[in-house]
Amino acid sequence: MRERRQFYVVDKKVLPEVFLKVVEAKNLLEKDKTLTVQEVAERMGISRSSFYKYKDAILPFYEKGKGEALTMLIHLQDERGRLSDVLNCIADAGANILTINQMVPMNGIAIINLCLQTFNMKSEIEDLISQLEELEGVQEIKILARE
Structure with missing residues (x-):
């Protein structure tokens, strides 16, 4: 039987320095695809083995500075392509x-629960909601949370 993973939210001030260096190394690798793990590890002052040991165990936590999180329910006609239109x-x-979570459609209506990150949006949230409401098959939109 597989052991269930447990996660904790920890202030970075109490983390060992190697964890913070691994996070920075991952960021460098993401920003510059030409860098190798060896180059980034040397730049950060950690061993490659430390990088590989911790890289999959240290995950970023959603930051409020990255835009608002918007949670909404959409009542959508259960017809081919309607969800695709919403996602597009x-x-x-x-x-x-x-x-994203879709309930089993009942009486021809699917209820979609979506949580969006708005950091890179080209327009205001209200404009997006208006555009969604105009899509064929959208019956209702309820905003559940804005964080």
Whole structure:
């Protein structure tokens, strides 16, 4: 039986320095695809083995500075392509989908729960909601949370 992973939110001030260096190394590798792990490890003053040991165990936590998180429920006609239209509208607006959950459709209506990150949006949230409401098949949109 697989052991269930547990996660903790910890202030970075109490983390060992190697963890912070691994996070920075991951950021450098993401920004500059020409760098190797060896080059980044040397630059950060850590060993390659430390990088590989911790790289998959240290995950970023969503930061409020990265834009608002918007959670909404969309009541959508259960017809082919309707969800795709909604997702394309969100992508075109520059929002990033953090989570999506669709309930089993009942009486021809699917209820979609979406959480969006708005950091890179090209327009205001209200404009996106108006665009979504105009899509064929969208019955109702309820905003559950704005964080």
